[in-house]
Amino acid sequence: xRALGVIxxxxxxxxxxxxxxxxxxxxxxxxxxxxxxxxxxxxSDVLVATDDERIRTTVEGFGGKVIMTSRxxxxxxxxxxxxxxxxDVDVVVNIQGDEPLLDPILIDECLIPFNGNPPAEIATVMxxxxxxxxxxxxxxxxxxxxxxxxALYFSRSLLPFPRNRTRDFRVYEHxxxxxxxxxxxxxxxxxxxxxxxLIEGLEQLRALEHGIxxxxxxxxxxxxxxxxxxxxxxxxxxxxxxxxxKEGVMK
Numbered sequence: 001x002r003a004l005g006v007i008x009x010x011x012x013x014x015x016x017x018x019x020x021x022x023x024x025x026x027x028x029x030x031x032x033x034x035x036x037x038x039x040x041x042x043x044s045d046v047l048v049a050t051d052d053e054r055i056r057t058t059v060e061g062f063g064g065k066v067i068m069t070s071r072x073x074x075x076x077x078x079x080x081x082x083x084x085x086x087x088d089v090d091v092v093v094n095i096q097g098d099e100p101l102l103d104p105i106l107i108d109e110c111l112i113p114f115n116g117n118p119p120a121e122i123a124t125v126m127x128x129x130x131x132x133x134x135x136x137x138x139x140x141x142x143x144x145x146x147x148x149x150x151a152l153y154f155s156r157s158l159l160p161f162p163r164n165r166t167r168d169f170r171v172y173e174h175x176x177x178x179x180x181x182x183x184x185x186x187x188x189x190x191x192x193x194x195x196x197x198l199i200e201g202l203e204q205l206r207a208l209e210h211g212i213x214x215x216x217x218x219x220x221x222x223x224x225x226x227x228x229x230x231x232x233x234x235x236x237x238x239x240x241x242x243x244x245x246k247e248g249v250m251k
Contacts (some may be wrong), residue, residue, distance in 0.1 A: 003111055003179070004089040005043045007033055008076035009097040013050040017228050020055050020097055022234055025241050029228060030055065031062050032100035032241075042109035049083035072198065075203060077178075081189035083184060084182060090114075093179045098228045100237055102177075105221050110179040113149075113215035120215040121184040122207055124151075126172040127219050135171055143216055151214040154202050172218070175225060178204070184212065194198040 009020040020030040037046045048066040057065045073079040080094045101206050129179035134140045138156035170189040
């Protein structure tokens with residue numbers, strides 16, 4: 001199985017323009033993501049998909065691979081689909097370009113269902129949510145699965161609602177990394193947005209509404225993943241990485 005990691009990256013962002021190029025510990029954010037993705041054991045290669053020459057120049061400057069894509073794309077998934085349309089790959093991992101704390105183990109875990117029989121069409125990852133203050137946070141996406149590990153639903157609301165809070169009550173946070181069979185990715189990108197997708201603001205619901213199964217792997221990773229969407233997020237990541245660097249020196 002040839003698995004390719006693709007990092008969609010655009011310069012224009014409503015809340016933090018140019019965020020792929022923001023400096024963190026002496027490197028642009030996109031370089032942190034790229035280097036971490038390259039450490040995933042299951043990927044044959046990693047590339048950045050962008051529509052901006054500044055990002056292209058930066059990525060090539062640190063030795064990364066780039067594919068230029070259309071400026072018309074409204075989602076990272078569509079950008080990834082264009083990037084791989086003519087490439088000889090079996091599985092494509094859509095890696096968020098604004099998560100510089102990405103652990104490569106999440107990528108490898110996302111690829112596990114493609115070794116099953118039958119292999120998955122789409123796979124993603126979830127993590128046990130222990131902080132009850134996040135149960136009602138709409139920024140934290142929750143997921144529930146069936147007994148075979150396929151997603152039943154994703155929501156910004158609490159899932160499941162504990163009308164009867166038994167010992168089995170668990171809340172799982174969805175981690176936004178996706179792996180697709182290439183053909184499924186291209187099919188998905190051609191589908192129109194669906195009702196639930198638009199209501200919740202969650203692209204993965206399009207797949208469920210069209211009957212495309214999503215396998216959800218529970219991660220063993222216990223770190224912190226921060227999506228950089230605002231200047232405050234960027235500062236938080238800088239502080240986390242600065243702290244990690246100091247600990248590394250102390251060790």
